[in-house]
Every structure is written in structure tokens, then in C-alpha cells.
Amino acid sequence: MSSAASMETLVSLCKRRGFIYQSSEIYGGLASAWDYGPMGVELKNRVQNFWWREMTQLHDDIVGLDASILMHPRVWEASGHVENFTDPLVDCKKCKQRFRADQIPAENMISHKCPECGGELTDPRQFNLMFKTHIGPVESEGSVVYLRPETAQGIYVNFKNVVQTARMRIPFGIAQVGKAFRNEITTKNFIFRTCEFEQMEMQFFIHPSDDQKYFEQWKQERFDFYKRMGIRESRLRFHQHGPDELAHYAKIAFDIQYEFPFGWKELEGIHNRTDYDLRRHMEYSKKDLTYLDDLREGERYIPYVIETSAGLTRTVLTVLADAYDEDEVEGEKRVVMRLHPELAPITVGVFPLVKKDGLAEMAREIERDLRHEYATFYDQGGAIGRRYRRQDEIGTPFGVTVDYQSKEDRTVTLRYRDSMEQVRVPIAQLSETIRRAVREYRRPT
Numbered sequence: 001m002s003s004a005a006s007m008e009t010l011v012s013l014c015k016r017r018g019f020i021y022q023s024s025e026i027y028g029g030l031a032s033a034w035d036y037g038p039m040g041v042e043l044k045n046r047v048q049n050f051w052w053r054e055m056t057q058l059h060d061d062i063v064g065l066d067a068s069i070l071m072h073p074r075v076w077e078a079s080g081h082v083e084n085f086t087d088p089l090v091d092c093k094k095c096k097q098r099f100r101a102d103q104i105p106a107e108n109m110i111s112h113k114c115p116e117c118g119g120e121l122t123d124p125r126q127f128n129l130m131f132k133t134h135i136g137p138v139e140s141e142g143s144v145v146y147l148r149p150e151t152a153q154g155i156y157v158n159f160k161n162v163v164q165t166a167r168m169r170i171p172f173g174i175a176q177v178g179k180a181f182r183n184e185i186t187t188k189n190f191i192f193r194t195c196e197f198e199q200m201e202m203q204f205f206i207h208p209s210d211d212q213k214y215f216e217q218w219k220q221e222r223f224d225f226y227k228r229m230g231i232r233e234s235r236l237r238f239h240q241h242g243p244d245e246l247a248h249y250a251k252i253a254f255d256i257q258y259e260f261p262f263g264w265k266e267l268e269g270i271h272n273r274t275d276y277d278l279r280r281h282m283e284y285s286k287k288d289l290t291y292l293d294d295l296r297e298g299e300r301y302i303p304y305v306i307e308t309s310a311g312l313t314r315t316v317l318t319v320l321a322d323a324y325d326e327d328e329v330e331g332e333k334r335v336v337m338r339l340h341p342e343l344a345p346i347t348v349g350v351f352p353l354v355k356k357d358g359l360a361e362m363a364r365e366i367e368r369d370l371r372h373e374y375a376t377f378y379d380q381g382g383a384i385g386r387r388y389r390r391q392d393e394i395g396t397p398f399g400v401t402v403d404y405q406s407k408e409d410r411t412v413t414l415r416y417r418d419s420m421e422q423v424r425v426p427i428a429q430l431s432e433t434i435r436r437a438v439r440e441y442r443r444p445t
């Protein structure tokens, strides 16, 4: 049995334990922006590394890229974002609130009444989600640039570069992690939907006739990825986009959804983008982006693309929501984050039972040895039970305690976060024992 976290509980734990803070809090905060604290940045980096290793290191046919956020403005005309990347918005003339027309009850749209105050609503108008700014000192039409709303376009415009310089042959993929920006109106639910966020995207270039095969393959691979990360399968499902949900570039799209505390929502999108993007970039740039396939008797074609597009910051929320659990220890509630050990900000906590009699020195020495391989934390303050509890709450999977017996036989107690089981391990075997436990980790059901 595990306990689901409410959003209030999660937000409060994230603040209290240094995972995530409201941006610019001392000025009253900026509603749609969040900062990652000491624990949060470690968790986010580990989620990113987990994805990067999976997509690049473990796949011979995928290479990485890091394209810039600012791109030539013609990119966004070619991609269709200038024309199509819009939300229908309505304003309340009385309370001045702004809503997405597709997210308020149909009866309010019919009666033109504000769902909050009953005031009169304007007719819907299309609002582009891209942030616009200017490059250089003069704010003219000619200096307009956009903050990228997806990382994918950086990959398409570098397709030819990668083919030529990394000598990649179709089928192959290009992976990228980076910031994206959208002027979102609905920015509630913590880090779920924000104006500034990070994406982990991979574009897989294929022969057009193979699109269904690779679409199915990537759908499954991406679903399995979340299971490997320790996310509970019962909280994951697919959702196929209906015709009214499809993005302007997509022929077929499936979301992987997660059951967040506020319901089933998109975590990642898998899209068949056909040759839409490369074809448009050919038209707008007048450059040849076709591919000459020597494995297909010299056939020349515009590759199709299967895209896997995950939100990094949204995955962090998923990992946190999924990890949260409560149980009872000696009549007291224990809050425990059941994070996969490869994601936990701290892997091993090291504690002397007491500060005196050389135990602190011995514990420090063990911690200094372990830190070359693991993220460690040394804590000598307070009762040992309390120290364990503090680490449980941030998801530290292993605790090492040095006691009087350690001085006699050079063994320590290794405590497992999930089961709270404690075993005696020789100091010389500590590293290897932890390594094995990380590799074999399974979340208790």
C-alpha cells in the first residue's frame, strides 16, 4: 500500500526540503516560474542524465545536439508556429481575467458569462504562445526573434550538418535537452505547466514507408523507460490524440499520461511528424534537405520523423508525485520519498551513532571514501531515528551508521530506506554492496 500525495503536501515538502521554490519569492513570487533548490537541481540533473544515457549511450543510432534557444525568425514561419501555435482566449470585461476558451465550461461560452464572476466574456481570439523579443539595440520588425517553444526545430535545421559530419545513416536519431518557452495562460499545478520549462526531445529520421513500424517501437520504448525509472505502471497509460487535438505538424500522436494528484495528464508526446518539418525548411531556406539512401539503391527522399517529446520539469513532478509515500514507524507517521536510487539527490547518508569516542572521525572517513562514487551526506546532529527520518523525506535510499562495534570489527550498519531493514556490512564491502543494491533496486509493491 502506498499513499498518494496531495499537491499541497508536495509543494510544501518541496519548499521545506529545498527541492523547488517559487521564483522571486521575496517580491511576492512570479506565478508561472519556479526555482530548483539544492535537492531539486540534483534530482533534475539525474532525471536528465537518466534520459540522456538511455537515448544516446544505450542507442548506437542516436547522437546528441545542443542547439541555441534563439534561432533565425524564419525558422518559426517555416515550422508553422507563427501561424498555428495559438490558443483561443476570452477575456472577462468585468473582472479582467483571461481564460482559454477550450478550458471553460461550454455553457459559459454559449452564455458569454465569466465562470468566475458572471461578467460578460469577449469573443474568442487566437493568441500566439511564442515569446517575442528583439536582438540588437533597435526594436524594429527586422530585429524580432522568438524564444523557442520547442527544442525540435534546432534538430531539424541541423539535420544536414549531422548527416554530413557524424556520418549517420537512416534510420537514426538526434537527441537534445534544453529550455523551451511558452506564454501559457493556464499555469497552475506547480511545475506541471510553466512558461519556462525544459524538454527532452528525440527526432528519429526514417524512410517514409517505415513510419508505422518505428512509431510503434518508440511508443513502447518510451513507456518502458518510465517503468525503468521506477514509476508505477498502474499510474501510466496511453492516450491517442483525436483529430481536434493533433498539433499542426502531426499525422498520428499518442501521449503517455500519468495520473497526477489533479488527474490523468500528458507526460510525453510521441508524434509521427511525417516529412512536414524538413519539407517546410526546404521550402523556406531553399536548401536541399533530401537524403540519398545508398542502402535503398540510391533512392533520394525527404525523411519522415518520429518524435519522442518529454518535459524534463514535468518528469521531475511525476517522479516526485510517484515517490511520495507515508507509513508508520513506532506509532509515528513516516514520510518517505521512494525515489529510484539513481535519481535520489543523495545516495548515502553517513551517521556516527554518537559524536564522541572517535565515532565521528570514523564516520567522516567513510563518507569521504564513498563520495568519490556516490552523492553522500554526513550528519551527526540529533537522535539517530530523527536523522534517518530526515533522509527518508528526501528519498536517500541508504544510510550507514558507525557505532562502537565498528571500532572493534570494522563493520557498519547499512539501513535500507524502503524496508528499514538494517544489515551489518564490512566497511571494505560497503561500496560494492551499495552498487549491487542500486542495480537491483525494485520499488516495494
Ligand code: GAP
Binding pocket: 149, 150, 151, 152, 182, 184, 191, 192, 193, 194, 195, 196, 197, 198, 199, 201, 266, 267, 268, 269, 307, 309, 310, 311, 312, 313, 314, 315
Ligand atoms: N516538439 C513537440 C512538442 O513540443 P508538446 O506536446 O507541445 O510537443 C512536449 O510538448 C512535452 O513538453 C509535453 O508532453 C510536456 O511534458 C512538456 N511541456 C509542454 N508544455 C509545457 C509547459 N508549459 N510546461 C511544462 N512542460 C511542458
